[in-house]
Amino acid sequence: MTHNPAPERLSFPEADTRLVSALSASFEGDYGKVLLFEGDLELEGGFLDAVARIGSLDGVDLVVITGDLTVSGPIALYGSLPGLYVGGTTRAETLEGGDCEIYIKGGSFTHLVYGDYNSGILETGTVKTPWVINYDHDLRVSAPGARLVDNYGNDGEADFNSENIVESFVAEVVDPEDESIDVPEFLERLRAGLPVLRPEAGGTPAEA
Template sequence: MTTNPAPERLSFKEADTRLVQALSASFEGNYDNVLLFDGDLVLEGGFLDAVAGIGSLDDVGLVVITGDLTVSGPIALYGSLPGLYVGGTTRAETLEGGDCEIYIQDGTFTHLVYGDYNNGILETCTVDTPWVINYDHDLRVDAPGARLVDNYGDDEDADFGSENIGKSFVAEVVDPEGESIDVPEFLERLRAGLPVLRPGARTANDAASADVALADQVLHLDLSERARSARSPAPAPTAPVFDRTSGD
């Protein structure tokens, strides 16, 4: 059985000194009280409920874990407080950020990383997750193996955006207008092991690459036909035929 460290309630300045100014180097907001877990922390269920069961979150601006954080359920922080800092590796079902600030190092998230709206910040080092969804959030996520969904409609580098979400994803996870993902429904299907993409769905990059390949093929065929025509010899002129039976 894992024994979690007892949390300490510190001022931001005390916690920042303990972490050699790692907090002040990351966080942009002003915070008073910090709930600090010095060491690794293993939690069952959702992050917020599990932490609240260990120590009160009243007046807590930040939850800080100096070691690794392992959560069997989601890390879903949509309120302005508390924010989260993890000094080690983070593992959870999801990492979801709203109005608060979240700063973690490397991590693994079973289903997704999601940034909701533009009041908060979610920053990571390299994380392993299949999906990253951004709705106009300050999302600073390095997830090399993930497919990026732009739920707001202004990221030209996203794999899926307003132009191809409706035709790429199953109807159950798409909003009525067909331009964004219904994140709770999307997550429920992932948890149930059900497909979220339609058969044959392509990312925007895949579709663009296919269009370029098709255009190149058409151009190649056209030029080949032109070259073949240019190489074909002109027909020999036909000699005139004289009627030698005439009386002339």
């Protein structure tokens, strides 16, 4: 059985002092209460539900892990709070960000990293993942070897954008009217080990 550290509830200034100003150097918003885990943290299932089983998230603005974070399921943070900071290596099924701020170091994500819309920030060190999808998000991700999907427009640096998404991906994961990826359907196929790219677009089912 994994013995996770009991979290501490600290003010943002207290937590920032503990981390030698690492939080104030990263986060742009104004934050109150921090749920801080000192050391490594291993969680079963989705990140938010698993954290809530250890320490209540009521009134918590940020979750901070000073060591490594390992999650068997997804890290999916679409609300404006809580934000997330990980001082070590992060491993999870996915890393998905919406309205909140997320700052992690290196990591590995089985299926994808996804930034949804333009209210939040998702920043990483160098991570390993097969897919990075950006929907008009402040996405600051270094993922060498990942395929980049611009799900909002026609970013010329992306591997796939509105100009070639419909023709490149299988119909089950495409919204043809918006010329974009249906991310939940895309993720379900990845979880099931099914291909998401058409054969002519390149890549084997394991890669795609």
